[in-house]
Amino acid sequence: MNNPEQFLRAHIEKVISLTDEEAAFIISHFQLKTFRKGQFIIEVGNDVNEVYFVLSGLVKLVYEDQDAKQHIVSFAMEDWWETDFQAFYTQNKAQLTLECIEDTLAYGLSFDNFEKLFSDSRKMERFFLRKSIAGHIGSQTRILSFLTSNARERYEQLLSKNPSLLQRVPKSSLASYLGVSRETLSRLF
Amino acid sequence: MNNPEQFLRAHIEKVISLTDEEAAFIISHFQLKTFRKGQFIIEVGNDVNEVYFVLSGLVKLVYEDQDAKQHIVSFAMEDWWETDFQAFYTQNKAQLTLECIEDTLAYGLSFDNFEKLFSDSRKMERFFLRKSIAGHIGSQTRILSFLTSNARERYEQLLSKNPSLLQRVPKSSLASYLGVSRETLSRLF
DNA sequence: TTTAAATAGTGATATTTGTCACGGCATCAA
DNA sequence: TTGATGCCGTGACAAATATCACTATTTAAA
Numbered sequence: 001m002n003n004p005e006q007f008l009r010a011h012i013e014k015v016i017s018l019t020d021e022e023a024a025f026i027i028s029h030f031q032l033k034t035f036r037k038g039q040f041i042i043e044v045g046n047d048v049n050e051v052y053f054v055l056s057g058l059v060k061l062v063y064e065d066q067d068a069k070q071h072i073v074s075f076a077m078e079d080w081w082e083t084d085f086q087a088f089y090t091q092n093k094a095q096l097t098l099e100c101i102e103d104t105l106a107y108g109l110s111f112d113n114f115e116k117l118f119s120d121s122r123k124m125e126r127f128f129l130r131k132s133i134a135g136h137i138g139s140q141t142r143i144l145s146f147l148t149s150n151a152r153e154r155y156e157q158l159l160s161k162n163p164s165l166l167q168r169v170p171k172s173s174l175a176s177y178l179g180v181s182r183e184t185l186s187r188l189f
Numbered sequence: 190m191n192n193p194e195q196f197l198r199a200h201i202e203k204v205i206s207l208t209d210e211e212a213a214f215i216i217s218h219f220q221l222k223t224f225r226k227g228q229f230i231i232e233v234g235n236d237v238n239e240v241y242f243v244l245s246g247l248v249k250l251v252y253e254d255q256d257a258k259q260h261i262v263s264f265a266m267e268d269w270w271e272t273d274f275q276a277f278y279t280q281n282k283a284q285l286t287l288e289c290i291e292d293t294l295a296y297g298l299s300f301d302n303f304e305k306l307f308s309d310s311r312k313m314e315r316f317f318l319r320k321s322i323a324g325h326i327g328s329q330t331r332i333l334s335f336l337t338s339n340a341r342e343r344y345e346q347l348l349s350k351n352p353s354l355l356q357r358v359p360k361s362s363l364a365s366y367l368g369v370s371r372e373t374l375s376r377l378f
Numbered sequence: 379t380t381t382a383a384a385t386a387g388t389g390a391t392a393t394t395t396g397t398c399a400c401g402g403c404a405t406c407a408a
Numbered sequence: 409t410t411g412a413t414g415c416c417g418t419g420a421c422a423a424a425t426a427t428c429a430c431t432a433t434t435t436a437a438a
Contacts (some may be wrong), residue, residue, distance in 0.1 A: 063333055073329060074261040086326050118318075125314055128306075132321040136276050139328030140262060144252055146335040147260040147368045150394075170415060179336045184395055186417055339424075359385060373425055375387055384435070393426070404415080 004055050008107060011053070011079060015130050016123045026124060029117050030107040035059075035100045035141055042098035048087035050108040054080050057104025060167055062097040072177040075101075075165065081131060101169060151180040152188045193221055193244050197296060201240070205312045206317050210359075215313060218306050219296040224248075224289045231287035237276035239297040244271050246293025247357055251286045261366040264354065270320060290358060323361060338367040341377045 008030065009023045013015060018026070030053070035041055041059065042048055052059075054076050061073040073096060076082035084096040088111065109117070118125035145154050155178055159166055165174065175185040197219065198212045204338050207215070219242070224230055230248065231237055241248075243265050250262040250271060262285060265271035273285040277300065298306070307314035344367055348355055354363065364374040 062238065063337065065337050071333065071336075073333060073336075085322065085329070089322055089326070097257075122311070122314075124261075126307075126316065129318045129321060130271060132318060132325055133274065133278055136321055136325045136328060137278070139325060139332060140274070143328060143331055143335070144260065146332070147262075147365075148252065148258075150255050172415070176336075180415080181396055183397080183418080189397095361398070370426055372388080372427080376398080376425095380428100380438085381434100382437075386433080387431085389429090391427085394424080396423070397421085398419105400417105400419090402415105402417085404412105405413085407413100408409100408411085 004105070004107065009056055012124075013126055015127050018123065021121065022121070026117065028112040030109050032109050032140075033106055034104070035104045037100050037103050039100045040095050040097060041104075042084055042096065043085075044095060044097055045093050047091075047126065048084045048094045051081060051083040051085075051088055051112050051114060052076075052098075052106040052108055053118060054078055054082065055105040055107065057100060057107075058108070059098055059100050059103040059104055060169075060173065062091060062099060063095070064097065069177070070176055072173060075162075075169065075177065077164070077168075081135075101173070146179065151178060153182055153187065154178045154180075155188060193294070193296065196244055197242060200315055201313075202226075204316050207312065211310070211312065215306065215310060218302040219292070222295055222297050224293045224295070226289050226292050228289045229286060230289065230295075231273055231283050231285065232292075233286055236280075236284050237273045237283045239299050240270060240272040240274075240277055240303060241265075241295040241372050243267055243271065243285075244294040244296065246289060246291040246295070248287055248289050248293055248295075249358075249362065251288060252284070253286065258278055259365055260368070263363060264351075264366065265356065270324075281321045290362070294346060297324075335368065340367060340373055343369075344374065344377060 005023075005027050008027060009018065012018060012026065013025075033052075034066070035057070041052065056078055058075065058077045058081060060075050061084070063071045063073055065071065070113070071152065074082070083096045084098065084100065086092070087094045087096070091111065118128060145157055149157065158174065158178065170184040171185060175182040194212075194216050197216060198207065201212075201215065207352060222241075224246070230241065233253070245267055247264065247266045248271060250263050250273070252260045252262055254260065263271070271287065273287065276283045276285070277280070280300065284369065304314045307317060334346055338346065344363070347363065347367065360374055361371040364371040
């Protein structure tokens with residue numbers, strides 16, 4: 001990642017335009033962080049003080065059930081926001097794990113700064129509203145894929161939306177994201 | 190519904206508090222509408238000019254696939270917001286159907302008034318942000334239920350969250366919401 | 379009232395998917 | 409290099425779910 005500040009600004013300006021001053025003010029609320037492959041950014045039972053904007057790398061958001069079986073709620077790569085939103089917004093303990101699949105560079109935005117940001121910046125409040133709406137629509141699309149499609153179709157949809165995942169993520173993880181066993185996924189093609 | 194204005198105001202004030210003037214201003218953007226059981230509020234291919242706040246009754250948001258098979262994206266009853274959000278926010282044609290399961294009374298909020306509302310009211314922008322976040326978290330919970338649970342467990346989760354659905358909705362529709370055939374659902378108990 | 383449509387249950391069977399077990403590679407660290 | 413670990417495929421079988429066909433009952437409309 002050559003220029004994190006420019007990258008974040010460009011990301012925000014896809015939604016709303018900013019003056020240089022506004023951009024600098026906004027970016028001052030973020031903290032640049034690096035994580036190594038395999039590192040846990042969020043762990044179950046801990047506080048979730050930050051939402052992350054991924055600059056480079058790849059992370060997975062995971063739920064572990066009573067049988068210690070892991071289910072991938074989502075992947076997040078460059079240009080994506082991620083955290084345990086339930087825990088972050090309600091300021092409860094994490095029920096999800098956020099783990100790096102690759103070395104990852106991200107901006108962290110603390111809950112306090114998150115609140116400050118949209119108290120102080122009408123534009124950022126608008127920005128987060130749009131992002132949140134987009135997230136909601138995206139989730140609904142994923143729900144529809146469970147309702148309408150079998151494992152093979154869901155796999156094809158995932159790869160056509162996100163071809164790079166095939167190179168970057170083990171197939172067992174793709175299976176976990178799709179809600180299918182790794183053996184079944186392996187036999188689909 | 191005895192007093193729609195009071196009902197809507199109380200709903201909003203669960204998130205942010207309002208003065209009488211603010212409440213009146215906000216409510217002036219909404220239009221009261223009645224629909225009959227079986228009536229289509231949104232139809233595929235049409236414009237989606239409004240988001241609806243349900244005061245009484247029950248509606249279902251449906252996707253129809255290539256085989257003319259219907260899949261229920263969500264139900265909305267009293268105190269819920271509903272529309273084809275994808276179409277509404279992006280101002281494209283509807284890909285979903287919104288149909289009344291019961292006679293329904295709802296406030297309609299036009300796209301123009303929606304935009305005006307949160308240009309003019311910081312509080313409503315905050316309100317919609319919170320609602321949108323809650324919707325996103327809710328969708329993620331539903332995705333997790335597909336990842337972690339079989340048909341019987343999903344059915345139990347749905348009923349424990351929403352017991353009244355069992356009385357108000359045919360089981361074939363519950364099956365459609367759960368992503369399971371009506372025959373399988375019928376055999377689960 | 380009479381009829382048509384919607385809803386619900388169930389048997390028989392096919393299809394999809396999960397589970398367990400095993401082996402082959404590749405990767406990575408001691 | 410060697411051994412451990414993760415990743416991937418696959419056979420054999422079990423479990424979950426879908427599909428088709430039929431019936432009974434309820435609901436709603438003519």
